Amino acid sequence: MxxxxxxxxxxxxxxxxxRASARREEAGFVAGALEAPDSLFVPVWRARSLLAQVEAGRPExxxxxxxxxxxxxLAGGPWAFLGLWEGRPTFAVDCSAAEDPLPLLPPAMGAFHDLRAVAGLLPPGEASVLAHARGLMHWRVKHRFCGVCGAACEPRSAGNAMACTACAAQHFPRTDPAVIMLVVRGDRCLLGHSHRFPNTTMFSTLAGFVEPGESLEEAVRREVFEETGVAVGAVRYHSSQPWPFPSSIMLGFHAEGLTEAIALDVEELKDARWFSRAEIAAPEAHGFSLPRADSIARRLIEDWLHA
Incomplete structure (x- = not known):
């Protein structure tokens, strides 16, 4: 393969x-950057990002x-140092405690939107920074207490770590690895339709979380077999995509299908099928749709189609 x-x-x-991680421990630098007039802040409100020009189709x-x-x-939510953007200190700030944060801002500053709906339209780099802020603020909001003893935690490392006030355990942001794979057999690929898909005609690549003590290749083979009964041979890495919704990274692969018969796990999937290149090239004509253009799933499919 x-x-x-x-x-x-x-x-x-x-x-x-x-990311300037060494500067996170410099209390004087962080304090000064928080008050500097040219520092940048990326607001997050209840997992949404502040965007302008969304209705015009040119989100920024x-x-x-x-x-x-x-x-x-001053709304009192958590904040964290993200790094330097063209030399300017850049922070994430969570304002979820405010029922409506827009009155706290100057007029016509935009509105808070779901980042996933517009990521493919944002200028280069902006989607990455917004995703970074969203993922880090989610972790800060959800990990206020120690997982060891249950006591309250307080921020360290300019908001990039938490320390327990009782047992002194240190806690760091978590990222859950998930494999996502396009299984190929001959001139066809295997796609599934999940019960969770809002689009009733969409078929996408299979995916699942990596389990403890498992290699990425083993996770690919296990997930495919569990969901469809298809055995997988060779596994080749393709690319990765941060997915802070809320805290994952998608690790993309192409995988060789060794068998063809499908034994569906109906708890995981509503349907799974083998699709030819001709069908993938014209999905609407064959009664189905593909994942969104900005997704790693779509990238795996299109790169195989045009290889």
Whole structure:
């Protein structure tokens, strides 16, 4: 089975930030950057990002500085240093405690939207920074207490770590690895339709979380067999995509199907089928649809189709 290279970067990759992790421990630098008028703040409100021009079809991230950012910080939510963007300190700030954060901002600053709905339309780099902020703020909001003893935690490392106030255990942001794979047999590929898909005609690549003590290749083979009964041979890495919805990274593969018969796990999938290249090239004509253009699933399918 030949390796198929990624044709272009995935959404949420290509961050313009220098994470400058060594500066997270510099209390004077962080304190000064929080008050500096040219520092940038990426607001997150209940897992949504502040965007402008969405209705016009030209979404762009709205980054705050100066007094506009200070008003959101006074809302009392967590914040964290993300890094340096063209030399400017950049922070994430969560304003979920406010029932409506827009009155805290200057007029016509945009609105809060689900990042997934517009990521493919954002300028390069912006989607990555917004995803970084969203994922880190989700972790901060959901991990206020120690998983060891249950006591309250307080932020460390400019918001990139938490320390227990009782047992001193340190906690760091988690990222859950998930494999996503296009299984290929001859001139056909295997796609499934999940019960969770809002689009009733969409078929996509199979995917699942990596289990403890399992290699990525083993996870690919196990997930495919569990969901469809198809045995997998060679597994080739393709690319990865951060997926902070809420805290995953998608690890993409092409995999060789050794068997053809499908034994569906009806708890996981509503349907699974083998599709020819001709069907994949014209899905609407054959009564189904593919994943969104900005997804790694679509990238896996299209790179195989055009290989």
């Amino acid at each position: 030949l390796s198929i290279p990624a044709s272009r970067p995935n959404a949420y990759t290509g961050s313009p930030l220098d 991230a709205v980054l705050l500085s100066g007094e506009a950012a200070r008003a959101l910080r």
